[in-house]
Amino acid sequence: MGYRGISDFRSDTVTRPTEEMRKAMYNAEVGDDVLGDDPTVKKLEEIAAETTGMEAALFVPSGTMGNTIAVILGSKEGTEIILEEKCHIYNFEAANMARYASAMPRPIKSKNGEIPVEEIKANIKTVLREHIPGTSMICLENTHNFWGGSVLSMDYIKEVKEIAKENNLHFHLDGARVFNAATYLNTEVKNITKHFDSVMFCLSKGLCAPVGSMLAGNKDFISKARFIRKSLGGGMRQAGILAAAGIVSIEKMSKRLEEDHIRAKKLAEGIADLKGIKVDLDSVQTNFVMVELEEMTSFRFLEELKKESVLALPFSEKRVRFVTHNDIDDRDIERAVKSIRKILLER
Numbered sequence: 001m002g003y004r005g006i007s008d009f010r011s012d013t014v015t016r017p018t019e020e021m022r023k024a025m026y027n028a029e030v031g032d033d034v035l036g037d038d039p040t041v042k043k044l045e046e047i048a049a050e051t052t053g054m055e056a057a058l059f060v061p062s063g064t065m066g067n068t069i070a071v072i073l074g075s076k077e078g079t080e081i082i083l084e085e086k087c088h089i090y091n092f093e094a095a096n097m098a099r100y101a102s103a104m105p106r107p108i109k110s111k112n113g114e115i116p117v118e119e120i121k122a123n124i125k126t127v128l129r130e131h132i133p134g135t136s137m138i139c140l141e142n143t144h145n146f147w148g149g150s151v152l153s154m155d156y157i158k159e160v161k162e163i164a165k166e167n168n169l170h171f172h173l174d175g176a177r178v179f180n181a182a183t184y185l186n187t188e189v190k191n192i193t194k195h196f197d198s199v200m201f202c203l204s205k206g207l208c209a210p211v212g213s214m215l216a217g218n219k220d221f222i223s224k225a226r227f228i229r230k231s232l233g234g235g236m237r238q239a240g241i242l243a244a245a246g247i248v249s250i251e252k253m254s255k256r257l258e259e260d261h262i263r264a265k266k267l268a269e270g271i272a273d274l275k276g277i278k279v280d281l282d283s284v285q286t287n288f289v290m291v292e293l294e295e296m297t298s299f300r301f302l303e304e305l306k307k308e309s310v311l312a313l314p315f316s317e318k319r320v321r322f323v324t325h326n327d328i329d330d331r332d333i334e335r336a337v338k339s340i341r342k343i344l345l346e347r
């Protein structure tokens with residue numbers, strides 16, 4: 001049952017580091033990573049490079065910093081970045097592309113996180129006139145947070161890669177949850193990430209590390225990224241303490257994500273028949289369940305749910321998100337199903 005008796009479905013970011021991580025952190029060999037001599041950070045970066053099929057990787061404090069560095073290096077001042085309208089980089093990263101890259105978003109609508117290819121092509125500006133900002137970069141998100149943890153198809157990624165290549169655009173993946181995508185597709189992470197010029201993935205979400213994300217790319221990109229990380233205040237000293245947990249994340253915790261996906265499906269199936277809500281079972285691909293409320297507001301629903309020691313996150317006035325993770329077991333799912341049924345049937 002969830003931590004301290006609470007079934008916390010708000011996000012996979014609430015996961016606590018495991019016993020094995022805590023031991024690895026305690027025993028970690030460390031150095032000064034800004035001076036380049038922390039062996040545990042180096043090991044984590046090597047593992048991350050190998051895992052993503054990239055030449056090199058960099059340990060960064062957060063996913064936001066990883067994406068921000070990618071945007072600074074991948075775009076050019078006064079240019080546009082094509083991204084999906086509801087993506088994290090555009091909506092939830094404190095306007096960093098404007099602040100630090102002096103670049104403009106070119107957000108494009110989609111129904112599931114896959115920006116229609118024709119729309120991408122139509123929005124690339126290569127013929128420059130003095131008043132038109134050209135396009136410098138395309139960003140995709142996989143899995144897609146807003147669209148309920150949806151997974152981009154491999155064919156789609158390959159198609160967009162070709163477009164990026166033809167137009168000489170930097171191709172970045174916000175892969176905060178790319179291990180969930182790989183689990184869903186029953187493939188290795190590198191089969192997804194190798195198509196991109198850069199990729200960010202998070203250690204501190206479903207992979208349970210207390211802190212940290214990885215940015216991967218070619219050697220030149222990562223050496224420049226190291227410089228930008230320092231300028232943003234992300235140079236950490238005895239960071240091996242944190243990297244030790246990250247190694248357990250990649251080597252061990254990535255192997256158990258299927259359990260979260262099965263539990264998310266179980267939760268969705270347990271409430272899909274209820275009147276007053278809509279749950280699209282087909283859209284539950286990974287560890288998210290999006291619930292559309294037909295009558296109640298999210299606020300009211302979550303207030304009632306909290307009384308049953310179940311937490312979830314409001315996504316809009318009528319949309320609530322449940323996320324499964326390592327601190328959610330079968331009893332938490334049973335409790336959530338029972339509580340949601342009680343709230344909706346007893347109204």
Ligand SMILES: Cc1ncc(COP(=O)(O)O)c(C=O)c1O
Binds near residue numbers: 088141
């Ligand atoms: C898709 C996606 N990208 C990036 C991030 C940013 O990660 P962080 O919270 O570590 O900055 C998140 C965080 O929720 C996310 O869901």
